[in-house]
Amino acid sequence: MNDPGTRPSGTTAEAAAEQVAADFHALYGAVPEGVWAAPGRVNLIGEYTDFNDGLVMPLALPHAAVAAVSRRDDGRLRIHSAEAAATGQGVVQLDVTTLSPGSDTGWAAYPAGVVWALREAGHAVTGADVHLSSTVPTGAGLSSSAALEVVTALALNDLYGLGLTGAELAVLAQRAENAFVGVPCGVMDQMASACCTEGHALHLDARDLTRRQVPFDLAAEGLRLLVVDTRVKHALGDGAYAQRRAGCEAGARALGVRTLRDVPYERLDDALARLDDPTVRAYVRHVVSDNQRVERTMALLDAGDVRAVGAVLTDGHASLRDDLRVSCPELDLVVSAAVGAGALGARMTGGGFGGSAIVLTDAGLADKVATAVEEAFVQEGYPEPRVFTAVPSAGARRLR
Known part of the structure; x- marks a missing residue:
């Protein structure tokens, strides 16, 4: 049985941090201001209920998106993915002032959508250099997109001193996926990535976002x-x-x-x-x-x-x-x-x-x-x- 999930929680992300930071330096010629991680999730029970204001119970996985990020003040957003690079894709360069829903349909729409959502909510995000690497399998129903969104949101929240809670970041990440990417998902995936704790499942009421960490x-x-x-x-x-x-x-x-x-x-x-x-x-x-x-x-x-x-x-x-x-x-x-x-x-x-x-x-x-x-x-x-x-x-x- 191929079983990477038996690693201690967090080991995958922590071990990747040094490599992601080194790759950022090679790409952008500078040391990143920080490195962040956001996990994928698996949902124990409660499917297609979150957008009906219902109940769900996900748990975070060790598999995570890891991002090295630095701020920019010139309106430029540069995004790079180790996984996309493996298929020959380079740095995606965007202007934060011209981001709009539907303007990017590739993988970069997820982190770019978060920048758009933050700016639309009135947060003065003036640009960023981002390098991403993820171990969350894509297309496997394990929330690889939410991991990209949440790790981007958390990094920008910290770097720009926005003071947003995990739940608030999750809601902004959901808006990015709904309005910018065009997927009408509920909030479970982003809440799980942002708010789960080690050793627990997350009982989430999608109506009012009340949460209970369940051993x-x-x-x-x-x-x-x-x-x-x-x-x-x-x-x-x-x-x-x-x-x-x-x-x-x-x-x-x-x-x-x-x-x-x-x-x-x-x-x-x-x-x-x-x-x-x-x-x-x-x-x-x-x-x-x-x-x-x-x-x-x-x-x-x-x-x-x-x-x-x-x-x-x-x-x-x-x-x-x-x-x-x-x-x-x-x-x-x-x-x-x-x-x-x-x-x-x-x-x-x-x-x-x-x-x-x-x-x-x-x-x-x-x-x-x-x-x-x-x-x-x-x-x-x-x-x-x-x-x-x-x-x-x-x-x-x-x-x-």
């Missing part, structure tokens, strides 16, 4: 949470995500509520009976029931019954597959193969249409479960998945 020490329970990256790439900007958001909003209008968060789980059957569109009905059923699954998971963790969370995960996958219809054959295969090999439960995580699944299993069965998934992929002729252990890790922070 999540699976090793002490003899359990492991595996992440299975199917290597099937997804693109949330292709309209499928926006279509489901629009369907949820249509459901809320038809039910006369502000958002689907306002539909009590106990009244779900009554609400569904009032909806004529079968697609909208299915979306509503998923969102309301997934909010309830977050509450069930919290109650189980509080009671120390961590093993019972597995059944909640599998139930959540069925809802994502059948009601929201955002799964795919590879994700379904992860769930069926893992549960068939003795895992306690599994589900797809993230936006779907590819990406990753999570598997809750006894630690002693982890290798057997991972092998069963890998063999199932070989049998179906799929590319080998990447399997690693999710270690609840630190959120965004300054490294040097």
